[in-house]
Amino acid sequence: MVADVASPVDDIGKKRWNASQPREQMGGTRNDSSTAGLKEGQGEFHWDKTFQGLLLSSFFYGHTAALAPGGWVADRLPAQLVLMFGVVTQAVATLLFPAAARCNDYLLIALRVAQGFTCSVVLPASVVLIRNWSIPDEYSTLFSIAWSLHYIFSGLSYPISSSLCEYGGWPFVFYVTVWALLGWFLVPSCPDESRLCSEEEQKFLTSHRLCRVATMKSLSDKQVKPARTPLLAIATNRQVLIIVGAFFVYHWFFYSLNITLPTFLKETMNVDLTENGSLSGLPIMSMSVGVLFGGRLLQYLITELQFGRTSSRKQMSTFAMLVPAGLLGVILVLPPGSTYTTMALICLSNAIFVLNVSGGLLSAGPDLGPQFAGVIWGLAGSVGSLTGVLTPMVAAAMTPHKTLLEWRYFFLIAVVFLVAMDFVIVLFWKSELQPFARTDDTPPQPSVRSHEDDPHEDGLQISHSDEV
Numbered sequence: 001m002v003a004d005v006a007s008p009v010d011d012i013g014k015k016r017w018n019a020s021q022p023r024e025q026m027g028g029t030r031n032d033s034s035t036a037g038l039k040e041g042q043g044e045f046h047w048d049k050t051f052q053g054l055l056l057s058s059f060f061y062g063h064t065a066a067l068a069p070g071g072w073v074a075d076r077l078p079a080q081l082v083l084m085f086g087v088v089t090q091a092v093a094t095l096l097f098p099a100a101a102r103c104n105d106y107l108l109i110a111l112r113v114a115q116g117f118t119c120s121v122v123l124p125a126s127v128v129l130i131r132n133w134s135i136p137d138e139y140s141t142l143f144s145i146a147w148s149l150h151y152i153f154s155g156l157s158y159p160i161s162s163s164l165c166e167y168g169g170w171p172f173v174f175y176v177t178v179w180a181l182l183g184w185f186l187v188p189s190c191p192d193e194s195r196l197c198s199e200e201e202q203k204f205l206t207s208h209r210l211c212r213v214a215t216m217k218s219l220s221d222k223q224v225k226p227a228r229t230p231l232l233a234i235a236t237n238r239q240v241l242i243i244v245g246a247f248f249v250y251h252w253f254f255y256s257l258n259i260t261l262p263t264f265l266k267e268t269m270n271v272d273l274t275e276n277g278s279l280s281g282l283p284i285m286s287m288s289v290g291v292l293f294g295g296r297l298l299q300y301l302i303t304e305l306q307f308g309r310t311s312s313r314k315q316m317s318t319f320a321m322l323v324p325a326g327l328l329g330v331i332l333v334l335p336p337g338s339t340y341t342t343m344a345l346i347c348l349s350n351a352i353f354v355l356n357v358s359g360g361l362l363s364a365g366p367d368l369g370p371q372f373a374g375v376i377w378g379l380a381g382s383v384g385s386l387t388g389v390l391t392p393m394v395a396a397a398m399t400p401h402k403t404l405l406e407w408r409y410f411f412l413i414a415v416v417f418l419v420a421m422d423f424v425i426v427l428f429w430k431s432e433l434q435p436f437a438r439t440d441d442t443p444p445q446p447s448v449r450s451h452e453d454d455p456h457e458d459g460l461q462i463s464h465s466d467e468v
Contacts, residue, residue: 051105054109062115065382068375071377074121079125084187090122124381143358144295151291152285244379253324257350282343285347295363313364313429332407
């Protein structure tokens with residue numbers, strides 16, 4: 001987004017941004033039809049740090065505000081329709097970025113806010129889609145596969161974008177969006193609507209379905225009305241609030257480790273992780289390995305070792321929170337210049353910490369209410385996304401002199417959050433179907449596995465495969 005910003009050493013870059021001022025007054029003189037005449041390494045736009053921060057954070061304003069409503073929509077409409085709406089609008093907004101950047105600063109910010117708003121349905125719809133295509137004991141594995149690909153492509157986007165900028169100019173990055181159209185043909189809402197799924201597979205999946213699902217057919221049936229969503233009961237439920245807390249702590253640690261920590265290392269230890277392009281994508285790539293392993297491990301604990309869902313998620317959450325907290329402490333006491341050791345510890349911490357996603361509480365929404373998986377994810381995600389704004393603000397406030405002691409106090413917050421959250425999970429978490437998810441038209445049936453710990457520990461109920 002800010003890859004084509006002029007160097008901060010330029011005198012123009014020291015001026016404060018004011019969108020009401022003409023670009024010429026801000027030193028933004030450029031060739032409107034191309035970037036010809038720019039020196040090597042010189043960006044096309046002259047945005048100061050204030051505007052760059054506003055531009056990057058504006059996405060989260062719209063995204064955070066709309067995540068909970070986005071989850072509600074994802075639960076009530078066909079997952080394919082909701083997911084494609086979010087993806088296609090992202091593609092359209094991305095195509096408009098270069099033109100908006102050259103037209104008006106306010107328009108660019110508005111486009112970023114709108115993009116965050118429409119993107120809010122993508123992750124909740126993905127959770128609902130995975131729920132529709134999985135049986136209870138394999139949900140975590142399917143979830144981990146989907147999220148591992150998310151991290152892989154996120155990591156690959158850095159070198160790919162860099163190459164596109166080098167060979168096609170910075171606007172070329174925003175034009176590679178054709179892939180979004182493939183989703184409509186490859187991602188049906190459920191097995192019932194898939195042309196690639198055999199009849200035998202459809203019967204198996206629908207017979208073990210966690211809840212009724214919305215399809216394109218049911219959407220056009222006026223006699224079928226979506227079930228009411230008990231938003232107040234969901235938002236005040238203890239187990240849902242624990243998931244909300246887990247989301248907040250997860251995102252706080254993630255932003256501390258992957259966004260704020262590089263700044264600390266560069267300012268206090270002379271370690272610049274961004275100098276080597278091949279290294280910069282490794283922390284995200286390592287998360288793809290961890291999340292894939294976490295989902296498979298959770299399934300193994302439940303199906304092979306016959307652990308209950310509650311105890312399995314508690315054990316994985318404890319490991320995934322306490323070990324990264326210790327690794328962060330090690331990073332803070334490393335000697336200056338330990339670039340490769342620091343990167344290795346960050347990657348290891350990310351790979352372990354991301355177990356919270358596929359094996360911990362971040363994917364536990366269907367345990368509490370499978371028919372409300374989208375709104376639970378949206379509600380928890382909206383609170384977690386606040387850390388994208390809060391973390392850098394708190395870091396700036398606590399490190400006015402940029403001393404090592406100030407930074408250590410800041411990172412101590414993340415350690416305290418992890419330990420406290422794990423304490424809450426161990427004491428209070430239960431992977432049981434909650435009262436707000438119990439309905440008269442979904443009669444309880446036994447789970448697809450036997451329980452060793454407590455036959456009532458995992459209160460998952462599996463309903464028939466009727467469409468909503």
